[in-house]
Amino acid sequence: MxxxxxxxxxxxxxxxxxxxxxxxxxxxxxxxxxxxxxxxxxxxxxxxxxxxxxxxxxxxxxxxxxxxxxxxxxxxxxxxxxxxSLAAADGALNPLQAAFRNNHALQCGFCTPGILMSFTDLLARNPHPSEGEIREVLSGHLCRCTGYANIVAAIKEAANGTAGAAPNPSP
Amino acid sequence: MKPRPFDYARPDTVDEALALLAEYGDDARILAGGQSLIPMLNLRLIDAKVLIDISRLAALDAISDHGDMIEVGAAVTQNKLMAWPGLDDKLPLVAAALPYVGHFQTRNRGTVCGSIAHADPSSELPLALAVLGGEVVLRSKQRGERILAAQAFQKDMLTTAREPDELVAAVRFPVLAGQGVAFREVARRHGDFAIIAIAAVFRNQELHLGAGGLSGRPQVLRVPAEDYPHLLANDVVRFVEGLEGYDDLHASAAMRRDLFRNLASGVVGEAMRCAA
CATH class of the missing domain: 3.10.20.30 (Beta-grasp domain)
Known part of the structure; x- marks a missing residue:
């Protein structure tokens, strides 16, 4: 004991x-x-x-x-x-992180680390969640600046394997 | 928001856990999932001299199918029960209630028995257990095992019949294959505490209608099926007026009763359609 x-x-x-x-x-x-x-x-x-x-x-x-x-x-x-643990050693974003960047799914970024880890779990269990399933898991997080629509869009993009397809924001 | 100091014990067997409970009694708290206990400790709403961590006890981490009832051990998380393959067929009311319990992230750790032992009056799992007529298995070092009906176990808000040296070792949900069930709750946001929760079950020619959030513990109304539907509306009105309700930040007692009066028939209708 x-x-x-x-x-x-x-x-x-x-x-x-x-x-x-x-x-x-x-x-x-x-x-x-x-x-x-x-x-x-x-x-x-x-x-x-x-x-x-x-x-x-x-x-x-x-x-x-x-x-x-x-x-x-x-x-x-x-x-x-x-x-x-998500980004590669050289700093390259993983597909979920890249999708957040593509979709402006973060602004201040305070809530982002937790959201990324929740969806790392969800996507490992269920690689193609419905929007309802995404929103259900996202309901366990509070974001006070970006809003949830872009976060949902980012997760859908990551789940569809289309990360990088959305236009990158101008530098 | 850090907890006050406490001792920590992680027993390797259930017997060791029971010995600790016998030694410390009311000064001990069982730590299973900790999704209600640790917030209360962090907010310093409660204190504990010692936390007894049962989360790694494999003997308590089992879902056992006993034919007419399903026994869920004290270390089984809510998401483990949600993912149990027999859930939809054998425990459809529990399957309907579980998605309302907290969030994905808290269900990953929060336990079924912990929610029932915590006995929040608006909680979904105590309501489901009460409406189904389930049981709670209590174990202690001195007196061994005793089994209480759900309605005898939960006495009032956050108050149960558990003795200080007893462990809620398991809960037992009766199997209700092929019968009509429905569950609904009203909350400000998904995953919040329910303002009210309504559960309906048809079994043995009887409607069992359960109310959460309307008194210190779940309440169940039983109406014989032959009386339905013409007596039901009156029964619901009488039933809900007999419940004291409670006021909090989210709703008054009167609003809780109004919500129940207005939503109960829809939930009963859904359970009937599901039985047909």
Missing amino acids: RRVNRSERVRVALTLNGRRLAAEAEPRMLLSDFLRQSLGATGTHVGCEHGICGACTVLIDGVAQRACLTLAVQAEGRDVRTVE
Whole structure:
């Protein structure tokens, strides 16, 4: 049995974007803070910290979940993937990211990392979702600037494999 | 919005979890999916001395088909039940209710039993369990297993008959193959807490009509089929006027009763068409 006292800091090891990493955490530390503050992976954003806004959504063992509703100790030994895992090493965007760019599906970008991870999960389960299915998953995220129409368009483009077909915005 | 400090325990067996519950009682909270518990801890609405994390207990992560009922273990997530191949045929009311439970991302982690144990009066799964006449399986170190009917389990808003040393180990949904069901809820946005939820089931020549969000716990009206439809409208009016309702930011008690009065017949009609 794993037991950790409230004031104890224990080593929590997990796989983050394919790399084995570890840092110390006390029981009450949220995975969202552990990723950003202890492991330095600041791509995952923290909004509401009670599971509503979706900004902190990450993949744990391939499944999209709220990092703010997960304790760091619960992710021990798990495979965690964040937005940093999506682009290639040279910075080339993956098809989902490219579709967001093509469709102006982000403005300030605060909500984007969580949305990208939710749809990485959805598209892995269901490569050709209907617009209704896309909107159902998107309802688990709040975007306060771009609006949802362009996000839906981007996901449809990514799902249809037509990323890059839409006109690129002028530089 | 960080939780106050607590101890964390991740038992390797159900017996270890029950031993911890026996030791800590009310000071312990079971952490299964954490989709209601961790928000309340983060907002500091509640405190816990120790969290007992059962999410990795394989023995609790099973959906078992017992013929006349389906047993869902305490670590089974809402999306796992949604993806269970027998769901549409055997538990059509649960299949209709689950898409209203939170969001895709919270269903990936939130558990079926956790939602029922949390006992929010507007929650969909406690309502479905009550209307179907399901059961809750409770286990403790001292007294072993006891089984309560859904209506005996949920007593009031966020209040259940669970003793402090008991674990909600599973819930049991009766199988309702080939019978008419319908589910509908009213919320400000998809995935929000329901303002009201309505569930209807026809079985054994009886209509079971359930109301969520109209009192501290789900309420069920039973109407014999031969009385339908001429008595139903009066029954619904009497039923809904007997429910105290509650006021919150989203709706007054009177608005909740109005919504139910106006929408119940449509839900019953859908269940009847689905039974035909």
